[in-house]
Amino acid sequence: MLKMRKIHPTRSLLIWPSLPIDIYFRSNSDWKPFPLDQDNCRLYSLARHAICNSCHALGLKSGDIILVPAYHHGSEVEALIEAGLQIRYYEVKENLEPDPEELQSLMSSGVRALYIIHYLGFPQDAAYWRQWCDDREIMLVEDAAQAFLATHNGKPVGSFGHMGLFCLYKTYGLPDGGAVIANVPLAPPSGQPKSGVWRAFKRHINWIASRRSELGIIHIMLKPIQTKLNRSWNRLNKRTHIEFEVGDASSPPSSMTRYLLPKILDEQTAHRRRENYRFLLRHLGDMVPPPFAFLPEGASPFAFPLEVVEPREFLARLRLRGVNGLLFWINPHPSLPVADFPRSKSLREGVLALPVHQELTLENLLQIVDAVKEARASSTVQVVSAG
Ligand SMILES: Cc1ncc(COP(=O)(O)O)c(C=O)c1O
Known part of the structure; x- marks a missing residue:
């Protein structure tokens, strides 16, 4: 059981990249990475x-x-x-x-x-x-x-x-x-775009919460309430695998995404993600599962993985320090005969993922390192050593 309950004022960090508030003043980027530069994208x-x-x-x-x-x-x-x-x-x-x-x-x-x-x-x-x-x-x-x-x-x-x-x-x-x-012609989506304003707003809040501990602490306290409310709502509506639902397959990107995409594209993004990953690797490398322990030249890391014995408890401890990780793919698709694929099963049960995105500051990275070291030092949380 997790005994440490005290939440300290701290910045709140998520896996998902946040949205800088100055984005509206930026001009459109000339850089169009693959596949956006292709006519058939x-x-x-x-x-x-x-x-x-x-x-x-x-x-x-x-x-x-x-x-x-x-x-x-x-x-x-x-x-x-x-x-x-x-x-x-x-x-x-x-x-x-x-x-x-x-x-x-x-x-x-x-x-x-x-x-x-x-x-x-x-x-x-x-x-x-x-x-x-x-x-x-x-x-x-x-x-x-x-x-x-x-x-x-x-x-x-x-x-x-x-x-x-x-x-x-x-x-x-x-x-x-x-x-x-x-490599064949693709038709564009036929549906109507949503506005995307609310989601963009939430990503701005995440950006501020990653820089201001006054907002970070509110964020950390509200997040579990929001998660519980969402779960109850889904249970009430009998939606057991909501994360897999396809929804309306004809949906185009929201109007906000179309507006923001050319402003936010940046040639340095993958490089920054790699730099952040390397930083975390230097400090926490012995907890990283072997396939991710070496960063290839061309990688653009989405998250920083750790392998631990009790990922739920580990994550709960990190959350108290403002680091919101993910149980990485804990649930497979219901069509998978789980027991027939033991390696995938053990990856699902033991790997959690931490933020590594390009909007993280050096202070954010240090916060992640400290939070992991503190959670690791606690007597009940065991670590799977990669070495
Ligand atoms: C490996 C992989 N493929 C496909 C998808 C589907 O992406 P989307 O959520 O945009 O539909 C995801 C979503 O997390 C994913 O992780």
Whole structure:
């Protein structure tokens, strides 16, 4: 049980990038990173909407089989199922790559595509998987939801596959925004945009709360209440897997996202994320799970992962110090036979993710390091040593 209950006035830090309040005075950036520089790039409200719509354009039909990692978020799986595809799961290796032998054993005449995920913005060897798919005349879908701005051997991730997907709002403090690129023409979303003003406002609040402890403390106290209210509301409405729901797949990005995106794009973003990641790695490296213990040149880290024995308790302790982490993918998609994929299961149960985004200040990074060290020093929280 967590005994330390006292919350100290502190800045509040979230995984999600915050939205600087001076953004409205910035001019539009000339820089258009991949896939935004491509004529065939389409923007949706969420990446799951892009998946739903683009599978058909790619020629994937109802009943076609797609090989999907057991270690996944769940919303991408839901979107693939909604597009009519059959999911055949594969386990990830220790380095989170697929095992070619296992994939080969899963091949049958109905298999039409391989789905790979660039976990936490760390690039997979997508060139190798593209060749692997070409050799078997199937398609490669690259999920770069967490890897916008990442590169592999100097080429943007998402550009190797027949289709690549990105979440813009995971890299920048935008209200929403999912991008897709494919090697076939894609139709634009047909729905009406939402305003996105409320979400943009919340991201501004997060930005202030990460700099001002007066607001940070209110933020820290209100967050659990908001989470509980949301949970009760969802239970009342019998929405058990709300985080996977696809919603209206024809939704375009909000008007605020369209307005803010050209202002917030910055060539230094991936570099800053890597610098923050390196800083945390220097101080907390022995707690990082092996696949993320070395930062590749082209990574654009989405979050900083730690492996601990009691992630819930660890997170609760961090929260008291203003660091709001995530239980990283604790719930798989309900279609996954969890016990058949032990490595994915143990990753889900032991990995939590901390902020590493480009809006963090040096003080914020030091706050994260101190909070982790303090939680670690507590007698009840054990750490899985990477060494
Ligand atoms: C790996 C991965 N793919 C796809 C998605 C879906 O993204 P969105 O929430 O924009 O639909 C997510 C969301 O977290 C994800 O983590």
